[in-house]
Amino acid sequence: MVDEDLESIRSIAERTGLTEEVAGPALILCHAYLLAASVHAFESDKCGVPYLHHVIRVADAMDNDTERAVAIMHDVLEHCGSAKRANTLYAYIVKMYGVAVAAAVAALTRLPSEDYAEYIARVAENPLAVKVKLADIADNMRAERLVKLPPEVQTRLRAKYSNAREHLTAAQTRAASPPA
Numbered sequence: 604m605v606d607e608d609l610e611s612i613r614s615i616a617e618r619t620g621l622t623e624e625v626a627g628p629a630l631i632l633c634h635a636y637l638l639a640a641s642v643h644a645f646e647s648d649k650c651g652v653p654y655l656h657h658v659i660r661v662a663d664a665m666d667n668d669t670e671r672a673v674a675i676m677h678d679v680l681e682h683c684g685s686a687k688r689a690n691t692l693y694a695y696i697v698k699m700y701g702v703a704v705a706a707a708v709a710a711l712t713r714l715p716s717e718d719y720a721e722y723i724a725r726v727a728e729n730p731l732a733v734k735v736k737l738a739d740i741a742d743n744m745r746a747e748r749l750v751k752l753p754p755e756v757q758t759r760l761r762a763k764y765s766n767a768r769e770h771l772t773a774a775q776t777r778a779a780s781p782p783a
Contacts, residue, residue: 631668632662632668634672634699635671635675635676638676638692638696639655639658639675642682642683643658643678643679646682648748649752650748654678654682657743658674658677658678661674661675661677661735661738662674664738664742665735669703669704670735673704673707673711674739676704676708677711679692679708680693680709703731706729706731707731707732710725710728710732711726711735711736719763719767723766723770723771724770726771727770727771727774730775733771734775736767737771740771741768744760744764749761
């Protein structure tokens with residue numbers, strides 16, 4: 604299935620004329636969206652909304668196409684269904700986008716063995732991943748989303764995301780500060 608998904612993405616890009624010459628910088632986003640669509644096509648969030656809406660909102664909060672591509676793909680490795688498929692997708696991301704983008708996507712992938720605090724500490728080590736994760740948290744904490752969840756889930760998510768946001772904001776500040 605993995606090879607078929609990747610071949611399908613390549614085929615769609617070729618059939619629609621999505622080449623670097625035609626699409627220019629937008630090509631990076633087209634491929635990222637097709638990859639995310641292949642993983643998230645039948646997923647919904649906790650409120651029953653198609654999951655792709657979330658990744659698009661997170662991408663909209665970014666400032667450039669590299670950041671948007673990472674935002675669009677931020678959950679593909681975690682949601683793809685198997686370690687084998689994740690490894691294949693990671694190799695594809697390296698080939699299409701380079702090591703920096705792949706490293707950010709990998710940093711945004713919570714490992715099965717990690718608790719949330721360990722995951723956030725690992726995200727904090729990659730400035731691009733930090734920026735995307737902060738937008739991800741902001742989207743997950745939208746009032747119109749939280750109000751659709753049971754009160755106990757709202758409380759739990761607010762605490763979880765507030766702590767993560769605090770840790771990541773501090774990491775972002777440290778990364779932006781010149782060394783003393």
